[in-house]
Amino acid sequence: MTSNPSSENDPSGMTGIMLPPLMVGIPTCMKYCSHCGKTVVFRIPEGDNRERFLCESCGTIHYQNPRIITGCLAVWEDRVLLCKRAIQPRSGFWTLPAGFLENGETATAGAERETWEEVRAKVAKLELYTMFSLPHISQIYLFYRAQLIDGIFAPGEETDAVSLFHEADIPWDKLAFPVIRDTLQHYFRDRANNEFRVHAADIEISRDIRR
C-alpha cells in the first residue's frame, strides 16, 4: 500500500470538514475548492441525490468516487510471496504487494508496479483472481495471480521483510487484512482442485460493527 487507506477516513484525523460517521465512505475530506480556493460546503447539489463537496463561490461540484487497490499473488514454484508491512495501518503484519492504482495506468500495470515497489520482484502471466468491493471505505481491491520471473525479491521502502511461504507456513493469524486471507484461502483451495477461477465478493460492514 502506498498510503493509509483506512485511517484517512477516520473523522478524528481530518483537518477539514468533520464528516458524520455515516460519511466514512467518502474517500477524501475537502476544505477548500481546488478551482477557486474558497471554502467548500458538503451538501446535496440541486438536481442530485447525494451529498457532495460543493463550492458555492464558483459552483464547482467536487465529485469523488471509489479508489482501486491493485496487487499480486505472486508464486514461485509451490510457494507464494508475502511481505511484512513497515507502515501503518497493520504495520508488522503480512500482506500481498498491492497499492493504489495511478491515473493513466492499467490495473495489471499497477499490480506489476506495486509488486516491484514493495518487494522488488518482477512478475509475469498476470491473471485476475479476486475482486473485493468495500463500500464502507469506498475501495475496490483487485488481486492478480502471477508468476515470479526469476525468483528474486527484496524489501522495498514500505516493507520490513519478504518471504516465500508454503501453504503450511502461511502466518494466518498475522495477515494484515481480511481480503488477503480470503485471497490466499481461495488460492490454496483452487490449487488443490487444480481449477482456478475469478472470485468476486462484496464486503459490507455495518456502521454498528465497524465503530
Ligand SMILES: [Zn+2]
Ligand atoms: Zn470554487
